[in-house]
Amino acid sequence: MADGHDCDVLIIGGGPVGIALALMLGRKGVRVIVTEKATEIYPLPRAAHVDHEIMRLFQSLGLADEIMATSRVSTRYDFLSASGEVLMRFEFGDGSSPSGWPASNMIHQPSLEASLRKALAGCDMAALKSGWTLEDFTEESDSVEGRFSTSDGEKICRAKYLIGCDGARSTVRTLAQIGVHDLEFDEPWLVVDTIVHDASRLPSVNLQICDPARPTTCVLMGNGRHRWEFMLKPGEQAETVATESFVAELLRPWNVVGAVSIERMAVYRFHALIARHWRKGRILLAGDAAHQMPPFAGQGLCSGLRDAANIARKLSAILPHQAMDALLDTYQPEREPNVRGIINLALMMGRTVCILDPVSAKQRDQMMLAARRSGSGPPPAPEYPPIDDGFILKGTAAAGTYFPQPSARDDGAVMRLDDVMGDGAWLIMRDDGVCSTDVGLRVISLNDENLRPYQRDLAHWLDRHNAASVLVRPDRYIFGTGAGADLANAWSGPDSAFR
Ligand SMILES: Cc1cc2nc3c(=O)[nH]c(=O)nc-3n(C[C@H](O)[C@H](O)[C@H](O)COP(=O)(O)OP(=O)(O)OC[C@H]3O[C@@H](n4cnc5c(N)ncnc54)[C@H](O)[C@@H]3O)c2cc1C
Structure with missing residues (x-):
């Protein structure tokens, strides 16, 4: 570029959040480079669910129909006791929602990422550099310079802003010396994804089995796939549980031999963390680099994509139109309360499910069954906190709330x-x-x-x-x-x- 920058915005991390952000910015005329250390899309699914706001966001990128074609709509999410009583129920009904898209959509993350990357490849303003690992960066008054290791040796890239979309172990967060608030949730779970051969033998709604003998999740995924997640018990190790024989034993009560075949299994630790600063000078964090949550509400990726939409709106106003850089200071105040509200929901769900002590589990069941009988259960569907601080006209009716799409x-x-x-x-x-x-x-x-x-x-x-x-x-x-x-x-x- 004539002004000595290689691009306006340098994004570190070509996961779903980094690629979506690059696409949003590129389509608005901002010059973007995304660097990704891996050479291919991460092949193993993680996110299985996106909400209606995210489908509207994909609509704005022209991708909603393509993504819906490989997704399934979820109508209900039940938390059941070990004996099958309903402790908590989220009904999504016919799937309608304020955004005009189904409230709850079950997806296959690698397919979704492939759609995003295909769209990015058609965007002249954005370039993806695969096989580039960020090693270091230096910030100056008008720029940030990233240093990368690649198979062709060291590369340097200079930009006006650098955004860390580099996931849970964010190098950008570490290099920027940004600490995290630990919300004290740390549980190991075994995730088992399967290819479906006979859907008629599988549950048609999403389930959390609150069984202290083995807390278990069973959820739909994109077309042709189904997922189980099993909480590890004290003393169990990843090497011993992520094996075909152990998983076969765990799946035995579901009676799905012949109905599914295992696609992959992996142990994840579910955390709840929030970065203390989401902006530091010309550096910003988004997605898992800024926050992590256990997957019980299916909201980690959704939250990251909301970050991307928020940043894209601001940077595309600042860079081509010379809006004030201070607009970026509204990013964290607008997004963090929303993320905290969602993390609290995910933690409430996680703490409900992850009880291994039979006495505590019985008390939980009795309390939740009583709450259901008295009609004081959770809201019918999760609601996402509105914006109450940031670039809104405070004090006017509905400021900071979500505008529906008729x-x-x-x-x-x-x-x-x-x-x-x-x-x-x-x-x-x-x-x-x-x-x-x-x-x-x-x-x-x-x-x-x-x-x-x-x-x-x-x-x-x-x-x-x-x-x-x-x-x-x-x-x-x-x-x-x-x-x-x-x-x-x-x-x-x-x-x-x-x-
Ligand atoms: C079991 C499980 C189930 C989940 N279910 C859901 C769900 O149903 N719904 C939902 O919304 N979310 C869910 N999530 C969370 C969701 O998967 C994540 O929030 C999402 O993938 C985060 O996207 P990201 O782009 O921020 O980070 P990532 O997907 O982690 O991408 C970060 C990228 O940065 C790259 N990178 C890292 N360091 C560097 C470096 N130094 N240089 C260059 N590149 C680098 C990495 O290679 C990676 O590609 C789930 C997660 C798990 C584990």
Whole structure:
């Protein structure tokens, strides 16, 4: 680049979060290089679930239909006692959700990563350097320089920002000397993924078996696959449990001989950690580098992708449009409370399941059965905490909450609002008011012909919040509600962080 940088943004780690972030930035005209130490996509599945917000995010990348084609919708998630009583139930019903996509989607992570990489290969602004391992970096006033080892020797790459999407053992986090808050969960589980030959012999909903003799998870995955996870008991070692004979014994009660064959087995330690700083100068952390959680809520990857959407929105405003770099300071305050809320949900689930003492398990069962009988169970479906600090117009109705996506049918085909409105921020106004703005804000009246199929839903939403207009951020969280001109001014006027 003419300004002495090799790219605007250097992403370390070509896992799902790094690649998705590169794609979001590249499509917005930001020059990105992603470096990945491995030469191929990590072949073993980890994430099995993504939520509806993530499907909407894939929709914005043009990938939702491709990903849905290899996924299955989950309708229910049950926590059962050893004797099969329902201790806790999350119902996803017909799968509808605020985002217009099914609430709970079971996926195959390597297939999802392949879709992301294929899309990245078609993006002129982004390049993936496989086989590049970050060894060190130095930060200067206007740049960061990464030093890499590769099979062709040492490489140097200079960028305006460096983002660590390099997973749980993040080199970037270590080099930046960023510590972590340990939320004190550390349990070893054996994960067994299978190829399905006869789905009729398998459970059709997701299950946690809260059996103190062997806490067990049994979940759907993408088409043609099913997963079991077994908690290790004290004294059990990875080498002895991750064997065909041991797993055959664990699967015996499920009576699935001939219905599935084992694709892989591996022991993971489930942790809950949060990095103390998600931004330090020109360095940012996202995904597992910034936070880790046990997989009981199926939210580690989902949270990382929400980080990516948040950063992409900010960097794509800063780099081409010269918005203030301070906008990046809103990243952690906006994201960390959401992640903490989700980690708390995952820990609540994990602490419910991971009880090995039969007396404590019996007490838990009695308490949860009583709570269910009295109707005071968990919410019907997990809710994700809204943004309450950051780049939002605090004090206006619904600021920081998630903006729904209405859909309509045309000749049987589903037409969703985002496809009509496009990327970027929107100012939707009840009337045909005039508003001038110059920072990529799409201003539209409810009377606009394009909004006709969604007019009733959108008018209902504005009525419910007693609002004349709503300004929706590109990550589909609400900046604020109120008079259109006031919103536009707060978004891009002289005092806005966009200046
Ligand atoms: C058993 C299990 C089940 C799970 N289930 C779910 C689920 O259902 N839903 C969900 O949302 N999440 C789930 N997760 C979590 C999810 O898999 C992770 O949150 C997600 O993979 C994190 O993505 P990432 O891109 O941040 O990190 P990673 O996928 O770990 O990618 C990091 C990348 O950085 C590369 N890298 C590391 N160091 C360097 C370096 N120095 N230089 C260059 N490259 C480097 C690595 O090779 C790797 O490719 C589960 C996890 C496990 C273990």
